[in-house]
Amino acid sequence: MQHVSRGVFVMLSKALFSSNSDEWATPQKLFDELNAEFNFSIDLAATRGNNKCEKFITEVEDSLSVGWHVLNGWLWLNPPYSNIKDWVKKCYEENLRGAKIVLLIPSRTGTRYFHDYIYHNPNVEIRFLKGRLKFSDSKNSAPFDSMVVIFK
Numbered sequence: 001m002q003h004v005s006r007g008v009f010v011m012l013s014k015a016l017f018s019s020n021s022d023e024w025a026t027p028q029k030l031f032d033e034l035n036a037e038f039n040f041s042i043d044l045a046a047t048r049g050n051n052k053c054e055k056f057i058t059e060v061e062d063s064l065s066v067g068w069h070v071l072n073g074w075l076w077l078n079p080p081y082s083n084i085k086d087w088v089k090k091c092y093e094e095n096l097r098g099a100k101i102v103l104l105i106p107s108r109t110g111t112r113y114f115h116d117y118i119y120h121n122p123n124v125e126i127r128f129l130k131g132r133l134k135f136s137d138s139k140n141s142a143p144f145d146s147m148v149v150i151f152k
Helices: 006-017 028-038 081-096 112-118
Strands: 074-077 100-106 124-128 146-151
Touching (some): 028 074, 028 100
Antiparallel strands (some): 100 146
16 A cells, blocks of 8 residues: 555545535536436526526525425436535425425435435435546546435
8 A cells, every 4th residue: 555645635535525616517418318217397506507407596596495396397406515415405305395306416325414315215216326427528537426316
């Protein structure tokens, strides 16, 4: 095993677990595959330009404060990664009210939100993605594994 100095380890850890940017635009191929299966009606967290559906909610419109259960059809969500737990909790709560949501997030199975709102939830299907995604126009893969969580 190669020795890594503490400073390098800290830098690597920060890179692997940082949320320097909330905008991790969904890879088009992945979205197209999921959209072919679910036929999404709205993108719940988008910016003009990275939206995946014709109808979408931007940060200005604050998707977390809107009732998703009143929206029709399957809802797509690739949320800002700086506050994933709030988005996952919202998915759980809105699903209890009848919303059907497909969620793309990092695969962090040791988190409290994973155990509280996803794992062992009978209304949830988890699909772990093989390999690491390349978001948007990035030349490099993401520094984390990803999963698709389906709130049925």
